[in-house]
Amino acid sequence: xxxxxxxxxxxxxxxxxxxxxxxxxxxxxxxGGQSLVPxxxxxxxxxxxxxxxxxxxxxxxxxxxxxxxNGGGVRVGALAxxxxxxxxxxxxxxxxxxxxxLSHVAHATIRNRGTTVGSLVHADAAAEMPVVLSLLGxxxxxEGPAGRRTIPxxxxxxxxxxxxxxxxxxxVSAFFPALAPGAGxxxxxxxxxxxxxxxxxxxxxxxxxxxxxxxxxxGYLSVSDVPTVVDLSGVADDExxxxxxxxxxxxxxxxxxxxxxxxxxxxxxxxVVRSARVFxxxxxxxxx
Amino acid sequence: xxxxxxxxxSVNGHTHEIRVPARRLLSDALRHDLRLTxxxxxxxxxxxxxxxxxxxxxxxxxxxxxxxSAQGSEITTVEGLTRPDGSLGPVQQAFMECHGLQCGFxxxxxxTTITAGLxxxxxxxxxxxxxxVAGNLCRCTGYQNIVKAVERAxxxxxxxxxx
Numbered sequence: 238x239x240x241x242x243x244x245x246x247x248x249x250x251x252x253x254x255x256x257x258x259x260x261x262x263x264x265x266x267x268x269g270g271q272s273l274v275p276x277x278x279x280x281x282x283x284x285x286x287x288x289x290x291x292x293x294x295x296x297x298x299x300x301x302x303x304x305x306x307n308g309g310g311v312r313v314g315a316l317a318x319x320x321x322x323x324x325x326x327x328x329x330x331x332x333x334x335x336x337x338x339l340s341h342v343a344h345a346t347i348r349n350r351g352t353t354v355g356s357l358v359h360a361d362a363a364a365e366m367p368v369v370l371s372l373l374g375x376x377x378x379x380e381g382p383a384g385r386r387t388i389p390x391x392x393x394x395x396x397x398x399x400x401x402x403x404x405x406x407x408x409v410s411a412f413f414p415a416l417a418p419g420a421g422x423x424x425x426x427x428x429x430x431x432x433x434x435x436x437x438x439x440x441x442x443x444x445x446x447x448x449x450x451x452x453x454x455x456g457y458l459s460v461s462d463v464p465t466v467v468d469l470s471g472v473a474d475d476e477x478x479x480x481x482x483x484x485x486x487x488x489x490x491x492x493x494x495x496x497x498x499x500x501x502x503x504x505x506x507x508x509v510v511r512s513a514r515v516f517x518x519x520x521x522x523x524x525x
Numbered sequence: 526x527x528x529x530x531x532x533x534x535s536v537n538g539h540t541h542e543i544r545v546p547a548r549r550l551l552s553d554a555l556r557h558d559l560r561l562t563x564x565x566x567x568x569x570x571x572x573x574x575x576x577x578x579x580x581x582x583x584x585x586x587x588x589x590x591x592x593x594s595a596q597g598s599e600i601t602t603v604e605g606l607t608r609p610d611g612s613l614g615p616v617q618q619a620f621m622e623c624h625g626l627q628c629g630f631x632x633x634x635x636x637t638t639i640t641a642g643l644x645x646x647x648x649x650x651x652x653x654x655x656x657x658v659a660g661n662l663c664r665c666t667g668y669q670n671i672v673k674a675v676e677r678a679x680x681x682x683x684x685x686x687x688x
Contacts, residue, residue, distance in 0.1 A: 238569040242527045245547030245593055267594070274589045275570035278550070287547065289594055320583070344660025346638065347571060349583040350590070431659050 240277035244286040251296075251380050251407060254288050259382050259405040261286045266407055268315060271343070271351035272359045290315060290407065301327045302412070309415040310375070311335070315355070315408055319348035332413045333516075334373065334422035338365040338440060341424065344432040358408040360393070360400040360463075363434045365426070367394060368464040372440050372456035375413045381406035394463040420444040421517025423509040426458070427501050429492070435459050436493045437501035441509035443517055453477075453513075455506055460487050460498060469510065477510055478503030530593050536561065537605030547593050552576040554592035555602060563603040563633050567662070574661030577634035578602050584638045603633035606640055615681040616640050616674070625674035627665035634661050639675050647686075648679055 244261075248254040258264050264286035267273060276282040290296065296316035302309055311331050313322055322328055323339040342348055342356065342365050356366045357377055370377070370390040377388050379402055388401055395401050402408065416422060426438030438458040445451040449471050456466040465485060472480040487498035527546045534541045536559060543558040552569075555561045555578070567573035569588045576587040579601035606614045613621065616639045626632045635658060642649070642657040649657060654675040655668075663671060 239550070239553075240548040242546060242548055244528065245530065245591075247593070267591075270591075270594070271571060271586075271589055274550075274591070277548075278570055278588070289591075291594055344574075346574065346577055346584040346586060346660045347589075350580075350585050 238278045240274075241280055241283040243277075243284055245289065246286060247289045247292045249292055249294075251290075251293060251409060254290055254293065254407055255381055255405060257286065257288045258407065262404055264288055264404070266290055266355075268355035269318065269351035271347050272356070272361065288407075296409070297321070298410075299325050299328060301331055302415075304415075307412065307414065311413050311415070313353050313411050313413065315352060315410060317353055319343075319351050319353055319356070320345065322353050323348060328413075331415045332373065333416060334369055334424060334440060334442070335413055337422065337424040338369045341365050341426050341428075341435070341438065347432075354408050354411045357393075357411050358400050358402055360395075360398050362394075362397060362461060362463050363459040365424070365435075365438060365440075365458060368438065368440050368456040368458045368466075369424075370411060370413065371464045371466050372442050372454060373414050375411060377402075377408050378410045378412070379406040380409050385409070387412075390464075397462045417444055419446070419517070419521070421513040421515070421520070423512030423516055425505050425509050425512070427505065434492075437487075437498055437505055439502070439505040439509045441506075441513035443510065443513040447514065453510055455481060455509060457481075457485065457502065460485050460502060462488075469506070474507070474510075478506045481506045532592050532596055534559070534592065534595055534600060535598070536600045537602060543592070545592050547591060549592045550588050551578075551590040551592045551595050551600075552587035554595075555587060555600075558592075561602050561604055565630055565633050567630065572662070573631070574634040574638065575631050577637050577661065579637050579641055582641060582644070584641045601637065601640075603636050606636055614640070615685065616643070616678040618681055619674040619678035620671075623670045623674040623677050625666065625671045626663075631661060631663045631665075635663070635671060639678060642675070643679055643682060647682060649675065651676070654679075 246257045265284040267287045267289040296314045298314040300312045329336050421443045424440045426435035428435045440456045442454045453469040467484040487495045489495040529544045555564045565575040567575035571586045571589045578587045580598050654672050
């Protein structure tokens, strides 16, 4: 259980990091390393070079963006640890779905080192944060030799553990849109043990007054190869699970059969939609 | 020939200089290069928690960091939890009193995790005490006595702070 040899670079700027990546097609970026290092130790990955970005100053920021910028939200830098994002009052106020989901990301010790942006571009369909970014319609800003570009979440996830970043691009930050005033969110997952990867997880976003006009979207983790968001607007309460399954194809693995996953989708869909509506209502007591 | 890196590690208040390949895990650097064998290596992929150390005060898996990445950080291992006179620290004392260990393999990771946990939350509820150790595996005790030890350690630390 030891990683294969690799060359180690510790650049002091993003530009240097991009240059290090550009010169070596088989290089990987090391941020928190909480997913990457196990892959290296088990030799499921053996990059020729690791580009450690932990020495680059200014990447651990968490910034609230005003409504004039993309409608408002929070921007999380590439070295912001999960624990810092989870503890941020700003994040909780602006987009409460982020901390709701982050509390399910592994254990506190892993969150102390692991980064939210790293988790996003690791593109694990069993991870919480890619689903959150997809459901909220967020984005990741990347820097490469040609400069910076913004990748919307809808174009970020290509396949299992595969993002649309080029090999010489580094994710610099992620943008989570703010929760709209009339919206509600919820997150739930079922795992064998607290902190384990979920067998199925679901995040809900409801927007607008209750009734047929209410927008209802649910994102799923550990169901498909990529984070998947389905639109359940206008679906009757007792048909939510079946309507979701009509757009999903739960996979079977050693942890759960496809039939069990489908059942978890039914249960969790109803649960998160209900919770998101309760969340929304709690902020709008005048509607009661 | 694999490239070697000169790494300066600050562990339990002492500075150590080692020359290691980039792939040297921090857990191995502590055990093999520094001979600080109190940090135990169980699963070696971040699941079991036996190798948990404090990096700038925050519980961190030593098996999920490379020694080269740890330069400039202040590291505390289980060896750094005893008092200056060599007697047991409050969490260690509580583990002994509550029989919080049997084989002892997982214990270093619990001790470091709980030390940081009680620093951040000196008076945990029973549920918070359970949550504090949720990321560490123990195959002997069934956890009951470990949770008791968390609560007892909070008592000891509280009594010391008051006296």
